[in-house]
Amino acid sequence: MTGYMDEFFDSDDSVSIHRFNAMLSEFYLKNRRPMPWRDEITPYRVVVSEIMLQQTQVPRVLKKFEEFMQIFPDFAALAQASLEDVLRVWQGLGYNRRAKYLLQIAQEIMNRWDGVVPDDPAVLQTLPGIGAATAGSIVVFAYDRPVVFIETNVRRVFIHHFFQDRGSVSDKEIYPVLNRTLDHTHPRDWYYSIMDYGTYLAGAIENPNRRSRHYAVQSKFSGSDREIRGRILKILLDEGPTAVDIIHQKIQSEKERTDRILGQMIHEGLLMRDGSLIRFLDSKDFFL
C-alpha cells in the first residue's frame, strides 16, 4: 500500500528522529539539572512542583519547593491547611490562584481519590488548575508513562529541530512529530532531557517559541492590576482581615479601580467580604 515516496519519507524521518534522540541523550548525560522533585520522586512532590512550574521558572521554584515540603509534607497535611497558610508560603511565586488550586487538588485527592494521584491525564484534567500540559507532565514524571504533552520547552525544542524554516507553527503540527520521537521505554528521562535542552536553547539562541502560532507577549507588570493584586494580598497576609477603607489607603490608587480589583478577587474565590472587612476564604468556605 505504501508508495515509494512514503517509504522514503518514513525512513528519512526515522533517521532524523534517531539522530535527534541521540543528541538529546548525549546532552542530558553532561547537562542534567538536579532538582529536588527529580531526585526524590513521589506523586505529591511531582504535583506540587508541576503546579509551581506552570508559570514560574525553575530557579525561583527551587527556592520555594523545600520550604513548601517542610510545611506541607504530603497531601494530607496540605488538604487540612488554610488558604492563608498556603498563600503565605506561596508568596513570591506569583499567579496566586495556583495556590488555591493546589489546595483544592490536595483536598480532592484525599477525599475523592483515596490519597492517590490518578494516572490518567483525562482524569487529572478534571482537577482545578490542571490542564493538558500539567496532566501529561504529572503522569510522565510521577509514573514514568509515555504520555504526549506540549509545554514551552517541548515546543521550543521541536520548533527548533523539526520546523527549521517555518513561522507560526501550531501545536497541532508538533503532536505527531512528538509522538513518533518520544522514547516509550524511558519517557521520564526523555522529558527531563527535553526540559534541560529546551532551557539551554533559550539561552543559546533567539527563542524559537517566537515562531509558535501560540506565542504572545504579556502586558507589562508595572502599574498593572496584577501589581495591585499582589499588594492587596501582601496587606492581608501582613495585617489579617482588613477594612476596605484601610486597603484603599494603603494601595493609593483610584478607589474605583481598587474596588474593581477586590471584586475580581472575591469573584475568583480568593477573598471574601466579612462585614466591613476583607479576608481570605476559610477552607470551609470552599471545601467540596
Place this chain on the structure above:
DNA sequence: ATCCCGACGA
C-alpha cells in the same frame, strides 16, 4: 525596559 510562562473564563 523586556522577557518569560499554562489555565481559565468570557
Place this chain on the structure above:
DNA sequence: TCGTCGGGAT
C-alpha cells in the same frame, strides 16, 4: 480565540 493572572532575572 483572546485577555487576564506575578514577580524576579537580566
